[in-house]
Amino acid sequence: MRKGFRPSLAQRIIIAFFLMSLTVAGTFAVGTVLTVHFLEERLLSTELGGDLDQLLLMDSMDDWRHQPRPDQYFHFDGGPGPFAVPDDVVRLPQGFHELFRGDQAFHAMVREVDGRRYALLQDQSDFRRRETLMYAVVFTGLVLSLVLAALLGWLLARKVLAPVMRLARQVRHRDQLLALAPPLAPDYAPDEVGELAAAFDQTLTQLRQALKREQLFTSDVSHELRTPLMVLASSAELLLENPALDPRARKQVLRIARASTDMRDLVQTFIQLARVETGQRALSPQADLAEVAGELVEHWREPIESKGLRFDYHADAMPPGLYNAPFLRAVLGNLLRNAWHYSDSGRICLTLTAVGFVVEDSGAGIPESFREAVFEPFVRGERERGDGLGLGLSLVQRICAHEGWDIRLLPVAPHGCRFEVRLI
Template structure:
């Protein structure tokens, strides 16, 4: 499993782990060295003292027998046959050397010498050194070192917090600057020194410049395409007007010219809307008129009149409320045209209802619908359902979705109880 904590916490944990490890290593080393030195020094000392004591005892047995050599040291020389009554019986089994012995709650170092022969008899020499006080001192030392280690860890924790803030401050500044970048990004590298963060800032500058160049080229291309499309559309519209102005035009021709004008208007609106999407910008508030959605829907349905008549469909416009939306008519027209057009395209027969509510428009069809698995994918670009037989690019609902994101609207599509789908376009009024 990857370690996913913040970089700040990683630094703090690493700092604490290193500090604790070094502190524990130092304490363990110090205690080990002290213990070994203490043990070796005491053992060697009482061993030499015992050897000297045995030599003195050989010369004057009565003069030094059993006398205390120091407040915590007792020397005894005896024979295997005549052990003193107060002599611990367990000492008799100790071999030559220095031994650690616990007795009556006290700790002793006992040196044993069984190699001497005095007056033709085997003599055993013992020196008992009371190390209870040093043992207590060791326990105090252990406690003190533990307290120091805890304090050292606490200090290391605060130092780690301070160090992490200092280390990560340039990175935090870089992150803040990136978040505050406008549509025209400013240079980042100039605000940082030539270190790792500065190199990252320079890389972001280079990447930002490449993206900006791509976006600028796309905007220029879209503007050029929009301009070039408007010109032939304007020619078609003006030609239709000139023909319609003639006096000898019959009603059938006038109807066809009216359809041409509506198609030109729809194409112009679509071009303008796609240009807005490409720029990812809304019109300014002063440019946003209030659009009467009901009238707009009637015009859209009229544009599909030929298809509706050919498929013998019924389209009902139900105005439960009078709906006005503060948005360009072209944008609303493109969104609703896609929803209504899809309903007409994928409904082989039956009725299509277009219902106007206080803040939304519902388009209810009786088409073949889609499966539950396909429903979430309808807004993906170029996606077309498995059961779809009509031709299409799969871009219509993706365009509607982008328009909703641009104007803070909502689009919901759900299955009907019997058949078909309901598309719900919800307008957020401001």
């Protein structure tokens, strides 16, 4: 659905000035026109009525011939020649009227005395031209006032919004988040913009504190979790060396070893991603796609095939270049883990392409209405499965968004999922 017009604050100020000027100047222009028309009718009707009364008081037709002004024409019923009542005057009732004969304009006063109709016409062509000129002046004044109002609105909008735009530029500056910029409120007057700057300073202080806590948490996780994870991994290795370990126990120890390895990689990935997102420079190892894919295929082939699934790996093509190895390993590893976890039969296929890679499985699949939600944190595809917290695909989405990679989830017939990751 197309969104309606949403004017900016500057546009609203200009529109307000324009509408106010249109209301005031338009009211003045209409009032001027109506007043002129009303006065014209009153004055001219009084003048013509007085002239007609004087003519009616005269005794002879000779006086009538000489008395009217050059721009006036006197007519009466039964009058000879020029005194005859014209056809367009015969139908007029008594009173004041306006007549138009081509380009000529006349004002007429009609009277009936003792059953006889008298009419006095006055040529108003010159007056009409002056009146038209006055209307043009009024209209031109209205247009100029609207243009001036729009110009004043634009200038005022620039003046009023200048501190707001300055504040916006300061807010967008990256130094604000890095705690390198001084507070903004002292640079502004104690008005509405100053209050906005003070509110931003307060909110930014809270955000910086939250980022600081996250950085401290990242450091604590990096320091505190590595040791117990290494203890778990080494203990699992020692247990696997025990020949007296029965197959069921050995399977559980292998699961513990694999989980500790995955945990170590996941913690390392989260730490690196948090450092990158907070602006810290991190020197990450680089690797091509084939190298990372080869490591993960070797790691996942045994658990996938031990579950009764067929694992196909096709590396006929590969995108050029090197990529952030921990991030690439986390994305591909999580997609393979999800495929292994949610597939009970069939196959899992990893295919390297010229632009990225594809992970396809024959698992239960994900409904179309649920495909966008699976990339949110703590959302799992099948809730009845107890393993997992629903962080894998969320981490994949965050990494892809940060690295500029594109990930798409497509269905597979008759069931299953297909994740396409485009690296270039």
